[in-house]
Amino acid sequence: MPDPTPVNAPVPPPALQVRNLRKTFTRPAVDGLDLTVAAGEFYALLGPNGAGKTTTLRMVSGLLAPDAGSVSIFGMDALADPVAAKRITAWVSDEPMIYDKLTPLEYLEFVAGLWGLPAGPAEAKSRELLDWLGLGPHADERCEGFSKGMRQKVALAGALVHDPRLIILDEPLTGLDAASARQVKDVLLQRAQAGGTVILTTHILEVAERMAERIGVIAQGRLIAEGTLEELRQRAGRAGRSLEEVFLALVSAPEETVSADGASERTGR
Numbered sequence: 001m002p003d004p005t006p007v008n009a010p011v012p013p014p015a016l017q018v019r020n021l022r023k024t025f026t027r028p029a030v031d032g033l034d035l036t037v038a039a040g041e042f043y044a045l046l047g048p049n050g051a052g053k054t055t056t057l058r059m060v061s062g063l064l065a066p067d068a069g070s071v072s073i074f075g076m077d078a079l080a081d082p083v084a085a086k087r088i089t090a091w092v093s094d095e096p097m098i099y100d101k102l103t104p105l106e107y108l109e110f111v112a113g114l115w116g117l118p119a120g121p122a123e124a125k126s127r128e129l130l131d132w133l134g135l136g137p138h139a140d141e142r143c144e145g146f147s148k149g150m151r152q153k154v155a156l157a158g159a160l161v162h163d164p165r166l167i168i169l170d171e172p173l174t175g176l177d178a179a180s181a182r183q184v185k186d187v188l189l190q191r192a193q194a195g196g197t198v199i200l201t202t203h204i205l206e207v208a209e210r211m212a213e214r215i216g217v218i219a220q221g222r223l224i225a226e227g228t229l230e231e232l233r234q235r236a237g238r239a240g241r242s243l244e245e246v247f248l249a250l251v252s253a254p255e256e257t258v259s260a261d262g263a264s265e266r267t268g269r
């Protein structure tokens, strides 16, 4: 059978390309970070507390202005055109904000309206998402009585209602019980299988181990290692070991940085 891909077919741009991203508060939080995530990839960003993960994702999502660097989303300059970037991106914070006086269905229809979705498809999409996340029976109850986990799921549904191509989540599973965590994981895997790109941070290493195709490790605002679990094992000299052991070895090793072309160098800091 002939190869359907023409020889000179343009290479699709990565879902996310970050170059030399920098942000300093009282000291550097993100310190010259390079990161590339391919379209359709499930990517986990790991790092110790204070490593710069949330700051990175907030800059990528247009919530925080970088001091320097570039952010490209599907080839689009997200710093120059944040509205266009947000149209194809979902951001789910670790402290989601929803409107307590609304029901989940009202909240999702409201968000869908902000994205310009017509009412009929918006309601269908909202109900579908709420059902997937096990919130169908609560679709018409006000959110004010909801538990933290239920609120997290409403926020996730709200972030997905406009069918974003890139889904960025900060600690999406923290505080969820086993059933809720499973529902969220299933929704994210389903999105990835349907061609979406998922980038998440997590301290639950088992989540990264089982779900992510590639894992990036950040320490002190820099990407110090990146690859499949097997590649990270090799790099850490921990063949056959758990991600927990590999991660701890990587973050306690002398600091190296992975550059944009995948090469690594000692920083000498």
Ligand SMILES: Nc1ncnc2c1ncn2[C@@H]1O[C@H](COP(=O)(O)OP(=O)(O)OP(=O)(O)O)[C@@H](O)[C@H]1O
Binding pocket: 025, 026, 028, 029, 047, 048, 049, 050, 051, 052, 053, 054, 055, 056
């Ligand atoms: N708004 C802010 N003002 C001042 N410092 C900040 C602010 N946001 C983050 N920082 C600092 O930047 C550094 C990186 O924080 P960040 O929240 O990005 O880390 P993280 O890797 O997400 O950590 P964690 O795993 O604990 O959530 C930390 O030293 C933090 O104290």
